Amino acid sequence: MVKRDKRDKNSKGKSGGARRGKRGPTMAEQADRHALYEAAVQCVEAEIDFVDDEFMRLRGRRARYLREDFCGTGNTSCEWVRRRSDNYATGVDLDEEVLGWGQANHVAALTPAQRKRIALVHDDVLEATTPLQDIVLAMNFSYWLLKERRLLRRYFRRVLDALNDDGIFFLDCYGGYDAFRELKEKTEHDDFTYVWDQASYNPVDGNLLCHIHFHFPDGSKLKRAFSYEWRLWTLPEIREILAEAGFRRTTVYWQGWDEDEQDGSGEFLPVTRADADAGWICYITAEK
Ligand SMILES: C[S@@+](CC[C@H](N)C(=O)[O-])C[C@H]1O[C@@H](n2cnc3c(N)ncnc32)[C@H](O)[C@@H]1O
Structure with missing residues (x-):
């Protein structure tokens, strides 16, 4: 749906489960959520x-x-x-x-x-x-x-x-009609995948909960890097x-x-x- 998705809020980024241990920090652990947001x-x-x-x-x-x-x-x-x-x-x-x-x-x-x-x-x-x-x-x-x-x-x-x-x-x-749906949309970038997640929409009050997640080639994830509670x-x-x-x-x-x-x-x-x-x-x- 929206090509130029942009959002941000005060949520904290969380590193998703990924290979780590002896191999050092995952890509998610090394990522900077603000830099990723701007790039995405x-x-x-x-x-x-x-x-x-x-x-x-x-x-x-x-x-x-x-x-x-x-x-x-x-x-x-x-x-x-x-x-x-x-x-x-x-x-x-x-x-x-x-x-x-x-x-x-x-x-x-x-x-x-x-x-x-x-x-x-x-x-x-x-x-x-x-x-x-x-x-x-x-x-x-x-x-x-x-x-x-x-x-x-x-x-x-x-x-x-x-x-x-x-x-x-x-x-x-x-x-557009997709804006009212609960869905996840992935956009591939060179070194990460940007995920726009319309997690819930309440037609009664028009409130929408969305998240941004980032996925990395090593399998690690930055889940809910940003969350938005919107009308x-x-x-x-x-x-x-x-x-x-x-x-x-x-x-x-x-x-x-x-x-x-x-x-x-x-x-x-x-x-x-x-x-x-x-x-x-x-x-x-x-x-x-
Ligand atoms: C989605 S970001 C927008 C970032 C930027 N405008 C862009 O185009 O990508 C929303 C920002 O609004 C800020 N914010 C939320 N409520 C605000 C308020 N009442 N006054 C000022 N800033 C607010 C948040 O701290 C957050 O940084």
Whole structure:
């Protein structure tokens, strides 16, 4: 189903049973779950390409100030400050452990000049107060952690208030009939297998429990490296709540299809109608 699956939460990684003993640590024991997560689900260059180009198309100017909500390791924020020498980024996340990892592995690798233009902030997105932004991002479905309409509207309202007058909020969303099923989906990478596990879905309240597992060529496993308790929001609900929060216009961007590759083209274009596919992923812009 969803090709660009991305998620993260505060769960601890567990090493699965595998050959070990005299042969030393297993691949799972040596693995870094944040590095695996980024390799499996993120493509920050493509994401920033889309956000940067779409802001320019809609506003006729380049954005400079970007806030990445639910930033995790801050990988996307780092890409933003690398892009142009007058770009500034603020990442906000509740989890000190993941922020520390991002600081040590991404921020530390920036040039001193780039480092001056980024801040990773330990805060709740429902409480954080930041300077006015051109762009706010909520990617990899992180806002699905806000399971009640009232709470989601409150968060959207906070984002609206954090934006400049011509600011734009970018979100992503996934869906399709497979999104409502309990299933496991494996994606092979060079040195690990990424497993997206939709463990349970309750149609009565729309709550969804998902896990990410990683399997390795030596047979070892990192089970439940990340777990997510989400509300499976649908596109019309999200757009209605954005409008209730005060956003003037929302647009949905659907991925094109590459006939040669028989896969998503990676290009996202505005749509008002789309196919009832088994699994899809899209971007949303919400304009102030
Ligand atoms: C799925 S990850 C998203 C990582 C990143 N945005 C990406 O695109 O891959 C979700 C992150 O949201 C953070 N988080 C959860 N609730 C939060 C809140 N109320 N305020 C700020 N961060 C929160 C978690 O600590 C976690 O790092």
